[in-house]
Amino acid sequence: MEKLALLSVSDKSGLADFATALVQQHGYRLLSTGGTARLLAEKGLPVTEVSEHTGFPEMMESRVKTLHPKIHGGLLCRRDKADHLAAAQTHDIALIDLVVVNLYPFEETVAKPDVTRELAIENIDIGGPSMLRSAAKNHEAVTVVCDPNDYSAVLDALDDEAQITSLRRKLALKVFQRTASYDAAISAYLETDTDEPDMAALSGFPAKLSIDLDKAQELRYGENPHQKAALYGTFHEHFEQLQGKALSYNNILDITSATYLIGEFERPTVAILKHTNPCGVASADTLEAAWEDAFATDRQAPFGGIIIVNQTMGAELATTIAGIFTEVIIASRFTDEALVIFGKKKNLRLMIAKEGIGAGSLQEMRSVIGGVLLQDRDRTLGKVADFRVVTKRQPTEEEWAAMMFGWKIGKHVKSNSIVYCNGERTLGVGAGQMARVDSSRIAVWKAGEAGLDLKGSIVASEALFPFADGLIAADDAGATCAIQPGGSVRDAEVIAAADERGMAMVFTGIRHFKH
DSSP states (O other), X not given: OOEEEEEEOSXXXXXXXXXXXXXXXXXXXXXXXXXXXXXXXXXXOOEEEHHHHHTOOOBTTTTBSSOSHHXXXXXXXXXXXXXXXXXXXXXXXXXXXXEEEOOOOHHHHHTSTTOOHHHHHHTOOSHHHHHHHHHHHTTTTOEEEOOGGGHHHHHHHTTOHHHHHHHHHHHHHHHHHHHHHHHHHHXXXXXXXXXXXXXXXXXXXXXXXXXXXXXXXXXXXSSSTTSOEEEESSHHHHEEEEESXXXXXXXXXXXXXXXXXXXXXXXXXXXXXXXXXXXXXXXXXXXXHHHHHHHHHOSSTTTTEEEXXXXXXXXXXXXXXXXXXXXXXXXXOBOHHHHHHHHTSTTOEEEEETTOTTOOOSEEEEEETTXXXXXXXXXXXXXXXXXXXXXXXXXXXXXXXXXXXXXXXHTTSOSSOEEEEETTEEEEEEOSOSSHHHHHHHXXXXXXXXXXXXXXXXXXXXSOOSXXXXXXXXXXXXXXXXXXOOOOTTHHHHHHHHHHTTOXXXXXXXXXXXX
8 A cells, every 4th residue: 555645844954855765765655735845846756746636726825735634534544443444435535644744933933023913923834733733643553743853763663663653652742742832832922912901911921821841951850869850941042061060950040040140240240159049249340359259258158159250250260269169150251271270170060151141031930839920030129219318317429339239139139138248249148037137147147257347338138127126236237328128117116226326228119029
């Protein structure tokens, strides 16, 4: 019995060689459409146009060409059912044994900044998904290929019944995954392409959330060795790993946090993080000077931590850092000399932020029981012009600069967050405590342990001081100025405490909780 293969693709890479092998090595007759048929004919392959096969012309600008019983009957007919085979014979429906279809490039089309709605709609494939789904449904008998990367595997398996049967099931799964992601992309586009007020009010949050991510990497384990884990999505499009062990689950979380933090700064800046929390950050005229101040904040926490810089890392800083056990170092670029220095530490992971330091998704997602939370990423410091000095004393110019530095860092520290700064450097960081005053005590203790004097420092609190105790603790430590959102029912008490101590205090009107 004649074997029939239907080929109709947008991505024609590798198709001619695949089709040649089907004809010459496996005895298939080819059916095809439009540009695919022309390509095959130009390669000297015998090919029958679908319109000739069905006896029905392509029409409506090729919108209707494969939606025909002779196509879908040939795909869906069960070979193990006599009535199916009889119906096919009665209606002169030839059985189709192999289908190669990839879809109109809808995702690529709508990603273009100048795409029109008409062009987007015309790139919604109808016949392609229909053929893929029909073939995939009948995968016990039909081999369906939606990805050119699978051509070689199919050719290797065609002459081995057990091998091709197993492969057909995998290919069918791949088809339904592809059509699901295709439909999700169309849905996402149409949901944003609307003038309806109720839809616009969603402000980027769809009524139905479709998540379509390819597995990028199997991870050795999750947060702990007994937890399995994998990475999905395009993380590796943002970062290039130059050397070192494979990234862990915790590494990826730390890299993300570090990249978002360093994106706040334009001056040469070094940030050191541990468990996603910054434990030392500084800006200076050079990365080397910034490192000295960042590292001085906490000389213990960086052990096994993450270091990120916002400029090219050279040999001088690399030599210094190489003496410390570090899990990951991230930069926009490393000099050749720096790479040689770090190359001696084979397990050290070196990462380049390919799309720029601070780049990343505008939204973030977290799993919860029964679903997910989706929110805009906290990318703003607030409107600085709306910040209010609420105390009798105005901050000095130096205090303002230090406050803005601390305010940037505080929003990247787990709540409750307290950051002591002087100039463009951290002096003490307190994170993740149930009481804000305890975060302040930890920050003061860490500064003292590092031998840093908090006299004349500023304190930044990412959320309001609920009581005056946190502010009093800052004053006792030597801080002269505080920046916080304000909004407590006891704001008057906190302001009075600041005035009594001659402190300046700024209310931002915006908080930066980080759970």
